[in-house]
Each structure stands twice: as C-alpha cells, then as structure tokens.
Amino acid sequence: MNDKWRVTKMQAEQMDPYYRDTWVEVNLSAIEQNVRSLSHVYKDQNTAIMAVVKADGYGHGAVPVAKSAIDGGATFLGVAILDEALELREAGMTTPVLVLGRIRPMDARIAAKHHIAVTVFSKEWLVSAKEYLDSSNPLTIHVKCDTGMGRLGITDPKEIKEMVQIIHGSDAFYLEGMFTHFATADELDISYYQEQFQQFQQFINQLEEENISIPLIHCANSAAALRFPKRAFNMVRFGISMYGLSPSPEIKHQLPFPLEPAFQLKTRLAQVKKLEAGKAISYGATYVTEREEWIGTLPIGYADGWIRAHSTNGGTVLVDGEELPFVGRICMDQCMVRLNSSKEEGTIVTLIGHDHGQELSMDSVARRLDTINYEIPCIISKRVPRLYFKDGNLISVKNQI
CATH class of the missing domain: 2.40.37.10 (Lyase, Ornithine Decarboxylase; Chain A, domain 1)
Known part of the structure; x- marks a missing residue:
C-alpha cells in the first residue's frame, strides 16, 4: 500500500483483501461534504435531502456512500430497483428508502415487509399489488407523474384523483409522496424545465382541489436542486452532484458551491x-x-x-x-x-x-x-x-x- 494510506492493524484485519494493482479510491469525506453543502443551501427551508445511491452508488458503493450521505444530513435514500433497496436493509440501514423504478406487483409484500417505499404510476398496478398486501403491513407509495420525461409516470392530472381514491380506499397502502423528473434541468435553456414544472404544478393543484394532502412532494434532481432551490417543494433528490460531479459542463459555473469529486x-x-x-x-x-x-x-x-x-x-x-x-x-x-x-x-x-x-x-x-x-x-x-x-x-x- 502507498505510504499515504494510514490504517491500523485492527482495521486492516477487517478489510477485504485484494490481489491486484488496480483500484478505485472513494473519498467518503467528499460525499459527506457535498451533502452538507446542499443542506446549507436549504438551511432556511423545510426541505429533506434524498441521497440517490442507485447503481451501487453510481459505482462508488451504495452502502458506504449512503452512510456518509446521512452523516452529511440526508434523511432519505433513493434507489432504482428493489434489489438495491434490500441491499441497504441487509446492511442494517433503517433510513427511509424509495425505489424510483417499477417493482413487480407480486413483490409489493417484500417491499412492505422491509419498509421500502415504491413508485406507482398506474391504477392497474395498485389493483394487482393489493392482492399481495394486507392492512397489518401497508405499502408506502410515491406516485410518479410524467410531466415531459416520457419515461415512467401518469400523464393526466385527473388520473391522480382516481389513484388516490384506490390508495385511500384500502388499508394496504400509505400515500407518502408524489414526484416528477426533469429532462433538461441541466441545460442553459430552461424553457422546457419551466413547462415541466408548470405541468407538475397542475398535478398539485388537482390534489388541492380534492383536499388531498401528501407529506412529500419532490421534483428536483441535482441540477434543479442546485439551480432552483425555491422550486424544490419539501424534498430534493441529490444524485450526480453528491459524488462531486456537475450535472452538465454548461451549468458548472451556476452551482452555488464547489463540488468535491469522490x-x-x-x-x-x-x-x-x-x-x-x-x-x-x-x-x-x-x-x-x-x-x-x-x-x-x-x-x-x-x-x-x-x-x-x-x-x-x-x-x-x-x-x-x-x-x-x-x-x-x-x-x-x-x-x-x-x-x-x-x-x-x-x-x-x-x-x-x-x-x-x-x-x-x-x-x-x-x-x-x-x-x-x-x-x-x-x-x-x-x-x-x-x-x-x-x-x-x-x-x-x-x-x-
């Protein structure tokens, strides 16, 4: 090992051995500092930070990154698939976790058992998943709205009323959040971002008209969280920039603090x-x-x-x-x-x-x-x-x- 790597004998005995001269160095202090810096941006707002640790923490390692993000002030974790959420639970992490992608209805019971929130974007999924759930262990749900990404999500604000009726009509579900995802928040031209934001606002207005309250509303990825903090609602999803990388070269000069690559x-x-x-x-x-x-x-x-x-x-x-x-x-x-x-x-x-x-x-x-x-x-x-x-x-x- 390089002399700069200071480690005690006890620590060395607890580490995985490796037998090749190629390696990645991950600076967990940088992860923690990037989250802490974002927390400072939102110090006057009641805004939670979701640390996105999907894809094994963007190749950095999901579990150690998640722990460092929590040390920096994150209170929620985001992953792409159920397997990634279960890895965090198996590592002993109890922090709230949201699966940002689709899970199979038949796996809803597993998610509920391990207190893992899931993304839902269709009435049909709710009806199917209900067959695998019971009221003693409800499934936590975040409804995904497609405001212009063209990926997962419902597209009609009126449809959310029908989904909420299904959710509230069953003890098998708990509606915790609603969210969308921006396609161009990392570009200098923010016109499409503006369109998506207004579309998401229509979903929120539909809920307000029905006197429906949802605890967590989130739309801001790293780019939006760093550039438009006043439009972040009450949670942001901190992904690429948590790892010290700008969402795009174009907006690097607009970031509110220097990022530390990890x-x-x-x-x-x-x-x-x-x-x-x-x-x-x-x-x-x-x-x-x-x-x-x-x-x-x-x-x-x-x-x-x-x-x-x-x-x-x-x-x-x-x-x-x-x-x-x-x-x-x-x-x-x-x-x-x-x-x-x-x-x-x-x-x-x-x-x-x-x-x-x-x-x-x-x-x-x-x-x-x-x-x-x-x-x-x-x-x-x-x-x-x-x-x-x-x-x-x-x-x-x-x-x-």
Whole structure:
C-alpha cells in the first residue's frame, strides 16, 4: 500500500483483501461534504435531502456512500430497483428508502415487509399489488407523474384523483409522496424545465382541489436542486452532484458551491520495456513504434470497464504528473501507454483523479468518450476493488470477487 494510506492493524484485519494493482479510491469525506453543502443551501427551508445511491452508488458503493450521505444530513435514500433497496436493509440501514423504478406487483409484500417505499404510476398496478398486501403491513407509495420525461409516470392530472381514491380506499397502502423528473434541468435553456414544472404544478393543484394532502412532494434532481432551490417543494433528490460531479459542463459555473469529486481510478505499471522502432503494439497491430520508445503495460482493460474507445479517442493517463497516451488497442485485462522515459515497475498510474498537481477529471474522460460523467464510474466493474477513505485515512476495502 502507498505510504499515504494510514490504517491500523485492527482495521486492516477487517478489510477485504485484494490481489491486484488496480483500484478505485472513494473519498467518503467528499460525499459527506457535498451533502452538507446542499443542506446549507436549504438551511432556511423545510426541505429533506434524498441521497440517490442507485447503481451501487453510481459505482462508488451504495452502502458506504449512503452512510456518509446521512452523516452529511440526508434523511432519505433513493434507489432504482428493489434489489438495491434490500441491499441497504441487509446492511442494517433503517433510513427511509424509495425505489424510483417499477417493482413487480407480486413483490409489493417484500417491499412492505422491509419498509421500502415504491413508485406507482398506474391504477392497474395498485389493483394487482393489493392482492399481495394486507392492512397489518401497508405499502408506502410515491406516485410518479410524467410531466415531459416520457419515461415512467401518469400523464393526466385527473388520473391522480382516481389513484388516490384506490390508495385511500384500502388499508394496504400509505400515500407518502408524489414526484416528477426533469429532462433538461441541466441545460442553459430552461424553457422546457419551466413547462415541466408548470405541468407538475397542475398535478398539485388537482390534489388541492380534492383536499388531498401528501407529506412529500419532490421534483428536483441535482441540477434543479442546485439551480432552483425555491422550486424544490419539501424534498430534493441529490444524485450526480453528491459524488462531486456537475450535472452538465454548461451549468458548472451556476452551482452555488464547489463540488468535491469522490472518485479516483488508479493502477500500477506492471512492466516497462524499451522497444526499437517498427514494433507493433497490441491486437491488430494498430500502433507501430516510430523510434525507440518506452512502453508501460497497465493491468486494467475493458473487462474492468476501461473500454477500448479510451485508446482510440486520444486517451491519456498521468504518471509522475506527466500526461501520457495510450498506444495500441485496450485489451480485456491490460493496456499499454507510451512513457517519456524509463519508469520503475509498480509506479502509480492515474486514469481518473489527481497526480503530482495534475488532474484527469471525470468530465475530461467523459468528453473523450463523447458521453456524460454519470456513465464513467458506473461502468467501472465490480472486479476493481473500492478503497474507502475518510479524513485522509483508509477505513475499508470492498472487493466483490
């Protein structure tokens, strides 16, 4: 381990062992601080923060991220599927959890048993799920409204009245929330966001006309929560920005506080060798040395989520603060970079993160692949161990192999 990783012998004995020189570093203090900073934005409002930890905490690790988010002030958790909610419960977490995607009606009983709230967007689902429930253990529900995302949700404000009648007409359900999701809140042009907000307001007005009160109303994702706090109702869903990433490059300058990235991806040089001119590198011999070149082999590849496009779109790494290019095609388990000089085997190589005062940000890696920053940590596979740091100390390791 690097000398900067301070850890006691007792802590080390409680950590998962790992046996490779490629790893992710997750800064849990950054997660906590990002949530705390958002809490400060809403300090004068009675607004709860839902920490969205779906997709294994956007690749960071759902359970440790959730715990850090709660330490920072989050009081609710959001996931995409029931399995993710159950993982939190199995880890001993009792914080309220909402499944933001659809669950099967037949699984409603499982959700109710574990006090997991679910998303509902059709009368038919309610009727079907009711057959699996009983009044002794009601299912908590958040109604999803489709105001222009075109994904899950009811589209007619009048339909919500019929759904509420079904919910209130049965002891098997408890109506806790209603929400929608914005499609363009991370864009400079907010006209479509305005349209969606007004459509959601129509759903709320329909409830008010029927004298229906719902405890939690939420519409703001990270972008909306950071840009439009006065329109957040009484809960916001903090996703991408909890991990220290801007929802889009365009609005980064509009954010009310600096975000602290929590994710770094690192490896070590497995072999260093000097090749003479005319030597081909990797599959397909797509790269041929033009002169004597130092080539470093890295133990990471597309099976780790470091896809081949990194080597075809001008990808680079940091070695001792120098930005160096990939050469040849990325393989399943390994890839190669061109070094400026001989380096010791075992030298740390940074693929995402900081090194000697230089940085390869998640945004720059996303631009390389013509994608969004959300996607990058999510596709780094589970065979890459996650090392968790708090206040500069290594506190745990998660190795899922």
